[in-house]
Amino acid sequence: MNIVYFDNNATTMVAPEVFESMRPFFCDNYGNASSMHSFGGSVAKAVSNAREQVASLLGCDASEIIFTSGGTESDNAAIMGTLVSVPDRRKIITTRVEHPAVLEVCRSLEGHGYEVVEIGVDKNGRVDMDQLTEAIDDDTALVSVMYANNETGTIFPVEKIAEMAAAKGVAFHTDAVQAVGKLDINLSKSAIHVLSMSGHKLHAQKGVGILYVKKGTRLTPFMQGGHQEGGRRAGTENVPAIVGLGKACELAAENMEKEKTFVRALRDSLEKGILETCPDSFVNGDVENRLVNTTNISFEFIEGEAILLMMDRYGICASSGSACTSGSLEPSHVLRAMGVPFTAAHGSIRFSLSRYNTQAQVDFVIDKVPAVINRLRELSPFVTK
Numbered sequence: 001m002n003i004v005y006f007d008n009n010a011t012t013m014v015a016p017e018v019f020e021s022m023r024p025f026f027c028d029n030y031g032n033a034s035s036m037h038s039f040g041g042s043v044a045k046a047v048s049n050a051r052e053q054v055a056s057l058l059g060c061d062a063s064e065i066i067f068t069s070g071g072t073e074s075d076n077a078a079i080m081g082t083l084v085s086v087p088d089r090r091k092i093i094t095t096r097v098e099h100p101a102v103l104e105v106c107r108s109l110e111g112h113g114y115e116v117v118e119i120g121v122d123k124n125g126r127v128d129m130d131q132l133t134e135a136i137d138d139d140t141a142l143v144s145v146m147y148a149n150n151e152t153g154t155i156f157p158v159e160k161i162a163e164m165a166a167a168k169g170v171a172f173h174t175d176a177v178q179a180v181g182k183l184d185i186n187l188s189k190s191a192i193h194v195l196s197m198s199g200h201k202l203h204a205q206k207g208v209g210i211l212y213v214k215k216g217t218r219l220t221p222f223m224q225g226g227h228q229e230g231g232r233r234a235g236t237e238n239v240p241a242i243v244g245l246g247k248a249c250e251l252a253a254e255n256m257e258k259e260k261t262f263v264r265a266l267r268d269s270l271e272k273g274i275l276e277t278c279p280d281s282f283v284n285g286d287v288e289n290r291l292v293n294t295t296n297i298s299f300e301f302i303e304g305e306a307i308l309l310m311m312d313r314y315g316i317c318a319s320s321g322s323a324c325t326s327g328s329l330e331p332s333h334v335l336r337a338m339g340v341p342f343t344a345a346h347g348s349i350r351f352s353l354s355r356y357n358t359q360a361q362v363d364f365v366i367d368k369v370p371a372v373i374n375r376l377r378e379l380s381p382f383v384t385k
């Protein structure tokens with residue numbers, strides 16, 4: 001069976017060019033980048049080259065890039081590292097729609113004397129800027145707002161928020177895991193202090209990412225131990241993954257404009273095809289301002305998990321907005337924060353595309369999904385027959 005992979009916000013295929021760039025660093029150039037010998041030195045050069053490639057995509061200086069094990073570590077390091085640096089401030093401001101790598105860390109700090117303010121969003125997933133402005137005060141240690149939402153693709157005005165925070169002398173972190181490689185980001189002109197990204201969302205491998213830390217920002221290292229990464233993140237570098245991440249960033253920079261047009265056309269065609277053929281379905285998120293690869297569609301009165309299982313029979317991979325917790329289906333915290341009705345939040349499906357998808361795949365999904373939805377509605381106890 002052919003796989004139609006429309007789950008690229010979960011993870012992406014490693015680009016063949018990325019895979020090739022990594023290959024020499026397993027069995028040939030396997031030295032330790034910290035070693036004194038020239039064998040290790042050549043590996044250190046490769047790491048340094050990758051740092052330049054990442055910095056070039058982000059429009060920052062290579063010295064501002066710290067390699068990490070991925071988005072989750074970067075988010076943890078950004079939050080914990082900032083708080084330790086400003087011990088006299090006890091307030092953290094974030095949003096209700098962050099990824100758990102931010103939200104759960106912030107919530108865990110509530111038990112340690114921190115006040116956590118979670119800013120709400122409107123029905124399109126747009127952050128409440130008035131509430132945010134009001135919340136930033138002299139006791140605020142950190143504002144952390146994601147660049148783009150992983151479930152709906154909604155893009156947040158992070159540059160504006162970073163400027164608001166900077167004007168009040170407050171550090172600003174953004175989880176840009178879903179944004180890097182999909183949106184133009186130029187950190188040299190930005191007030192963002194700290195930014196997280198993850199390799200496996202842009203065709204590099206899993207388990208590698210970066211933390212950008214603007215020059216002059218106070219951030220206490222989260223991982224203690226060796227002196228790697230200029231003493232800012234201990235642990236022997238994952239060299240093949242870092243080299244691959246550098247290559248993935250180079251490819252993203254080269255192809256971003258072309259891909260934006262291509263992937264948006266595929267996504268729009270998919271969305272239109274589904275909405276036209278499936279009654280009682282609608283798009284969640286800010287349709288005017290979202291990632292070009294993402295559409296989150298609610299199908300009323302049926303469960304997302306059931307849709308996923310039936311699509312899986314055709315090899316179609318996507319994600320649902322519900323997570324099965326302790327035997328019951330919990331609708332996504334993002335859709336709940338947006339006030340999406342219970343009946344629709346349960347039946348939400350996220351399709352997320354990439355440059356490796358085709359119009360033929362989109363046509364296949366448009367052909368199969370209406371039958372899946374009709375069949376499940378026939379079985380649904382919530383639909384009057």
Ligand code: PLP
Binds near residue numbers: 073101177
């Ligand atoms: N932040 C966002 C917005 C994400 O979508 C993800 C992964 O889905 C993460 C953080 C975690 O990144 P990683 O899987 O690299 O730990």
